[in-house]
Amino acid sequence: MNVRLTHLRADHLTAPLALRRTTPRLSWRLEAEGAPASAVAHRVRIHRAIPDGTSEMVHDTGWVDSPDGTSQPDGFTGLPGEEYRWQVTVRTADGGETTAESGFGIGLSEWGAPWAEPVQQPVLEDGPLQLGPEAFGAAASAGPPGDRLHPPRHLRQSFALPARPVRARLRITSQGVHQPSVNGAPVGDGVLAPGYESYQHAISVMTHDVTAQLAPGENVLGVVLGDGWYAGRISILGRSAQYGDLLRASWRLEVDLPDGTRMLITPDDSVTSARGPIDWSDIFIGERHDARSAIPGWDAPGFDDSGWNACALRTVEVPLRPFIGEPITRVAELPVQQILTTPSGDTVLDFGQVLAGRVRMTVRGRRGQVVRLEHAEVVDSTGEFLDNILGVNKDQADEYVLSGAPEGETWEPLFTFHGFRYVKLIGYPGAPRPEDFAAVVIANDLEQTASFRSSDPRLDRLVQNTIWSQRSNFLAVPTDCPQRERAGWTGDLQIFAPTAATLMGVASFLERWLENLRTDQSVRDGVVPIIVPMPPAMDEVDHGEDSVLDIRDAAGWSDAVTIAPWELYRHYGDPRFLSDNLAAMTAWVEHQTKDAAVTLPPRLRDAPLSERQRANHALLWNGRMNFGDWLAPSTLASGEDEFEAMMIAPKLTAELTGPLFQLRSLDLLAAASDELGDDAEATRRRAQAAEVRRAFAEEYLADDGRIIPDMQGIYVLALAFDAVPADRKATVVDRLVELIHTAGDHLDTGFVSVPFLLDVLWENGHAELARTLLHQDSAPSWLYEVDHGATTIWEAWHAVHEDGTVDRVSMNHYAFGCVVDWIMRRQAGIDLVAPGYARWRIAPDLDGRLDHCAAHVDTPSGRLAVEWSRDRDAASLTITVPPGTSGTVVVPDGWRLDGESEHGAGTRTLTIARESTAS
Structure with missing residues (x-):
């Protein structure tokens, strides 16, 4: 039997150079060809990696009797700036042993280098300060980009080395986004570094291995600086300079030489800067590159920079911390599917897929x-190019000025990206050829960890659309859309978290985002903002009490602080997701509790209430305006003005979504406390939740099972969050089913309730109705989008109408793709039971509408896969189970499983028959 160890990770990352923690969580997978293997013990040894290639052992766990593929090496504390090699040996049940090795580094705890600030004009502050009609006007209303934007800066530092280094690490960060190079070659494959975060509180440092790029003699570090999220136009307002208006960079180049000495290169008075060929570049607006102004060799040895300006050196006052997670990179390239000529004569490239990224173009033409x-x-419905995104500074347009090179020239923007499928070409010389263009997909480089295919190609497409929307929006932070806002809306993330953690390896990505969440919360007395990072201009929006436009925290949005850590713990089995966030979870629940005690819903503030009613409402977090069950379809159809229509659901449902998500956060805080061993806190929070449930039922639940405003989403949330007493649940379920039938078997759930709709039906005896909603093909429904050409998940169920009319909304929001979590669990049948899939449940939907299905999830222990097919009387099920996990195969009533239902590691095929056939 061939046994090997794979997927060696330190804090969920492959050989990271600079971890933030000094004691990382180490993990691995055991894989075997042939008969399944199971681990019974492991041993981890950690060596400090000395630059000359030798090492010294600094920690040995000894043999640990455990089947787990993880180790938290207690007693080991890594030193800042040091690098380590670690070796894991696993002993299997047959007595064999296998070993594998990887590495990790610890980031710096102190920086000790200044900012290099190039000569520049401050970024112009523009864009609206308030959420109003001007924030949603046409992009052109802001004026030509060239009148408002400034050029990125090129920085250069020359230094000499006496010998070729044995190890060299470049640690670099910026206020703005940066692209480093060494001796004329790019450093790493990342783009738009260091990404987007709460810059006023802390900024991440990127660490690169540049050993092979350095040489004896003169060497040059080059850095290009752009506005990025720091100074550029961002968020729904499209406002610039929210964190600062001057760009800076700082770095530490640590060079270890063969003689054992170390050289440290940091910004000093030798750093020079100049304007390069990029006339302007903005995250939202786009980029203009004038190839006539190229500076050949500017970042290579031998270049004369005597005409460049000296950079000023500034003290770094904001905390700098190691970047955690996967960098933003070019994750894929897509070719042109067709070149269109629109009815008005425009030339439009169709890449066949909505995505986030930019276009790389090859062109030949005259200079200028x-x-x-x-x-x-x-x-649009006639085939015309349609700019579907409204808002100031949302241009999404790039320009390239040709140098006139006779052999042709190839260009890709550096500091911008767009949400697009179609690209209108203006001024392109000659006839464009498909091979001269590529759509470069930009995203954080997250591993895809799941797949799904079935007998219904529309469901397959729905899953792929969701993957594309996640890829487009897990870019720097988890955003709502990659064109109009690109903001880290907390509601979108909490809705999608279970699906996100199933489809991609999001552990480190969301760990970084949660750190920003905690940072933003820490200055708000427990309040979790609705966007993370919260752009300062959005914090200044003020439209008066009880206005949706003045929401600072919101039910189902701010509760991301409890929901996201819990989902990460469930999927990855790493208790640090709970321990790291427990104080923030507690602070949020305490805020809800205190606010409930002093606020009443607007409709009750002047009402004569009994003492019992006052006591109940003092328990319920229902006195603040929030988004409610946002975007409930029927409410959108009931208003003449689009903006007013969006406000209907909040006005109708906010009073109820508040206490319902209060229950959700209380339950999760209790569960987290349980997992972390705090039984007293868990008991206290459960008792508080019981009182909130009692008060909710008394105040909102009628004897006939109705909950005003009598909307699908409120019933769904009340049932999903166990807010309905057992003796009244049947009447509430009946009313929900009645409402669905009244809607023509369509969903009418809004933003925060749609993730729970199908499960509520399934778990309460209405599995067939859940299937009907999943397979519904008229709007509002998931398959309506697929049938109308969607390649991602739309923001609005009716984004494209039956007559082909296209609304000017985002075509790339992942939130409603939350249904994929349900599809994987209820259709494919892969269900997570214990954290990290240590226990699982396989329950294929043999009574459903699929004839066959194949799916997999890459768990922390390895691949868990199912493939099943069925006919009228029999079914076949193949499961692949990773080592160290076990679970149960469950078949629906009326079916009989031949053989055992409990299974461990290995692959096996099971036969299933209908009970009637067996009899």
Whole structure:
């Protein structure tokens, strides 16, 4: 039997150079060819890696009797700036042993280098300060980009080395986004570093291995600086300079030489800067590159920078911390599917897929000719290019000025990205050829960890659409959309968290985002903002009490602080997701509790209430305006003005979504306390939740099972969060089913309730109705989007109408793709039972509408896969189970499983028959 160890990770990352923790969590997978193998013990040894290639052992766990593929090496504390090799040996049940090795580094705890600030004009502050009609006007209303934007800066530092280094690490960060190079070659494959975060509180440092790029003699570090999220136009307002208006960079180049000495290169008075060929670049607006102004060799030895400006050196006052997670990279490239000529004569490239990224173009033409690329996600019903995104500074247009090189020239923007499928070409010389263009997909480089295929190609497409929307929006932070806002809305993330952690390896990505969440919460007395990072301009929006536009925290949004850590713990089995966030979870629940005691819903503030009613409402977090069950379809159809229609659901449902999500957070805080061993806190929170449940039922639940405002979403949330007493549950379920039938067997759930709709039906005896909603093909429904050409998940169920009319909304929001979690669990049948899939449940939907299905999830222990097919009387099920896990196979009533239901590691095929056939 061939046994090997794979997927060696330190804090969920492959050989990270600079971890933030000094005691990392180490993990691995055991894989075997042939008969399944199971681990019975492991041993981890950690060596400090000395630059000359030798090492010294600094920690040995000894043999640990455990089947787990993880080790938290108690007693080991890594030193800041040091690197380590670690070796794991696993002993299997047959007495064999296998070993594998990887590495990790510890980031710096102190920085000790200044900012290099190039000569520059401050970024112009523009864009609206308030959420109003001007924030949603046409992009052109802001004026030509060239009148408002400034050029990125090129920084250069030359230094000499006496010998070729044995190890060299570049640690670099910026206020703005940066692209480093050494001796004329790019450093790493990342883009838009260091990403987006709460810059006013802390900024991440990227660490790169540049050993092979350095040489004896003169060497040059080059850095290009752009506005990025720090100074550029961001968020729903599209406002610039929210964190600062001057760009800076800082670095530490640590060079270890063969003689054992170390050289440290940091910004000093030798750093120079100049303007390069990029006239302007903005995250939202786009980029203009004038190839005539190229500076050949500017970041290579031998270049004369005597005409460049000296950089000023500034003290770094904001905390700098090691970047955690996978960097933003070019994760894929897509070719042109067709070149369209619109009815009005425009030339439009169709890449066949809505995505986030930019276009790489090859072009030949005369010097000074300008090619403009405008980006959009749709064409309209007549085939015309349609700019579907409204808002100030949302241009999404790039320009390239040709140098006139006779052999042609190739260009890709550096510091911008767009949400698009279609690109309108303006000024392109000659006839464009498909091979001259590629859509470069930009995202954090997250591993895809799940797949799904079935007998219904529309469901397959729905899952793929969700993957594409996640890829487009897990970019720097988990955003709502990659074109209009690109903001880290907490509600979107909490809705999608179970699906996100199933489809991709999001552990480190969301760990970084949660750290920003905690940082933003820490200055708000427990309040979790609705966007993380919260752009300062959004914090200043004020439209008066009880206005949706003045929401600072919101039910189902701010509760991301309890929901996201819990989902990460469930999927990865890492208790640090709970321990790291427990104080923040507690602070949020305490805020809800205190606010409930002093606020009443607006409708009750002047009402004569009994003492019992006052006592009940003092328990319920229902006195603040929130988004309610946002975007409930029927409410959107009931208003003439689009903005007013969006406000209907909050006005109708906010009073109820508040206490319902209060229950959700209380339950999760109790569960987290349980997992972390605090029984007293768990008991206290459960008792508090019981009182909130009692008060909710008394105040809102009628004897006939109705909950006003009598909308699907409120019933769904009340049932999902166990807010309905057992003796009244049947009447509440009946009313929900009645409402669904009244809607023509369509969902009418809003933003925060739709993730729970199908499970509520399934668990309360209405599995067939859940299937009907999943397979519904008229709007509002998931498959309506698929049937109408969606390649991602739409923001609105009716984004494209039956007559082909296209609404000017985002075509790339992942939130409603939350249904994929249900599809994987209830259709494919892969269900997570214990954290990290230590226990699982396989329960294929043999009574459903699929004839066959195959799916997998890459768990922390390895691949858990199912493949099943069925006919009228029999079914076949193949399962693949990773080592160290076990679970149960469950078949529906009326079916009989031949053989055992309990299974451990290995692959096996099971036969299933209908009970009637067996009899």
